[in-house]
Amino acid sequence: MTQSDTGLLETDAPSGPPRAPWRWRWLLIGPLVLVALFAALVLSFSPSVPEPRAPDTPSAAAARRALQQITGSDVARGEPVQITLSQRELAGLATLGSEALSPLRMQARLGAVLPQTRPTSKTRAASSPANPTGELIIDLSHQIAGGAWINATAIVRPAAARKSQEQEPGNLPDIALTLGRLPIPQSVTHWALARVWLRIQGDVARPTPLAKALRSFTATPERAQLVLINPGRGAALAGLAQAGGTTPEPRALAAVYCAIAGTADADLAMLVRRTAAIGAPAGVSPEDHNRVVLTAIAMRAVPEYREKLAGTARRLVADCGASADPVTLAGREDLAKHWALSAALAATLGSQVARSMGTWKELADSTDGGTGFSFVDLSADRSGERFAIAAVKPQLARPVLTRLAAITEGQLLPRELLAKPEGLDQAAFERDYTAVTSPEYARALTAIDRLLGNAGVP
Structure with missing residues (x-):
C-alpha cells in the first residue's frame, strides 16, 4: 500500500460520532431560548408595589364600606347591583388584600385619561371638567423563588365608544394588561376574566356569562362605578x-x-x-x-x-x-x-x-x-x-x-x-x-x- 493510499484511507476514516443535524439541535435549544426570553420579559429583581403599610382604622373602615357593597347587597339574585368605589375604598381593599393574600402585594388607584387625539364634540362632552374620564390602575407584585418578582399592571377604562355590540359583546371595559414588560392581548384578558367570573359563582346552577352580567363600567378621577347582575350572596365566598x-x-x-x-x-x-x-x-x-x-x-x-x-x-x-x-x-x-x-x-x-x-x-x-x-x-x-x-x-x-x-x-x-x-x-x-x-x-x-x-x- 502506497503512502498516497494510506493518506486517502486516513482522510476517509470517520474522526468521531456523526454530528446531529442543526434542526434537532434547535428543537432542544429553542424551548430554552423561549423560556429565557419569557423570563427576561416577565421577571424583575424588584417589586413595582412597595411594601404594604400597616393596616389602620381608616383603611379598615374604607375596606368594610367596599366589602358591604360587594358582598352585602340586598339586591335579589339576577337583579342589577351598583357598586361605587372611591379612591379611599379602593386603597383600603388593596391594603386588606395585601395582608390577607400575603406575600402578594396589591395597590389600586384612580387616574385621569389624557386625550391623545384631537377631541370631537362627543369626546369633549365625555371628558369635560364636569364629567372627566378616568381609569382604574391595579398593580400586583409577587415574589417567587430566587428573589425574583412578577409584576403586573392592569389599566381599566370604560369601553371605547367605537366598539359595536357585534364587535365586543356586552360592556366589558378596555383592559391594558402587562406582565413585567410583556403586553397581554385584550382578548386573552377578557377570556381569563370570563373564566374567573364563572368560577366565583360557586352557588349558581346556571352562571351568567360576564359579558352579559357586566352592564357598565365607568370611571372618573374620583371614583369607579360598575353595574352588574347580582350572582347571589354566596358567590364570592x-x-x-x-x-x-x-x-x-x-x-x-x-x-x-x-x-x-x-x-x-x-x-x-x-x-x-x-x-x-x-x-x-x-x-x-x-x-x-x-x-x-x-x-x-x-x-x-x-x-x-x-x-x-x-x-x-x-x-x-x-x-x-x-x-x-x-x-x-x-x-x-x-x-x-x-x-x-x-x-x-x-x-x-x-x-x-x-x-x-x-x-x-x-x-x-x-x-x-x-x-x-x-x-x-x-x-x-x-x-x-x-x-x-x-x-x-x-x-x-x-x-x-x-x-x-x-x-x-x-x-x-x-x-x-x-x-x-x-x-x-x-x-x-x-x-x-x-x-x-x-x-x-x-x-x-x-x-x-x-x-x-x-x-x-x-
Missing part, C-alpha cells in the same frame, strides 16, 4: 373557597347541616359536640369531614352568612328546617358568631385570610358608630381559627374531631379572656396599643394565645 381548592363537598355539607339546622336553645359547645359526633360518609377524608363540620356549625351559628357559606350546597339546604334560636358562647351570641365564622373561614380559605378579616373587623368597629375594638371578640376569632387549622391537617384531623366531640365552653373560650378590653374607640385603641404592628399589641395577642394554649386549644 364560595368562589374563593373553590379557587383555594378547599370548598366543602356539597352533599356532605348539606347532610351535616340539615342534621343540626333545627337545633334549638343551643350554646356553641353543645352544637360543636353534636356536629362533631356525626360520622363521616364513606370516601371523605378526616380533614375534609372536619371542613364540612366547621362550615355547617358556622351556617347554624351565623345565619346571615348561611348562603355565603353553603356555596354549591345552597339548593340542597334550602328546605332544611332551620331554628331561629341564636347560638351563644359564654352567654353571648356575638362570641359564638366570631368563633364559628373564623373557624369556617380558616378551614376553607386559610389562616391568613381568617386572621386578617378578624383584625380588620375590629379596627373598623373602632370607628364612629361601631361597637369598639374588642379583644374578647378577637380571642374567640383566634380560638376558632386555631381549632380549624389543626382540624384540616391530616395528621391531626382525627384527634381534633375527637376533642371537639367532647368540648366544653371553657375549652372553646377560657373565662379569663372575657375580662380582656373591649369597646375601645379609635382614640383609646391608639392610646393603649398604638397600632396592630406595635409591641404593645403583639404582647396583648401573646397573652391571649397563652391562655388559649393553657385551655388546650391547638
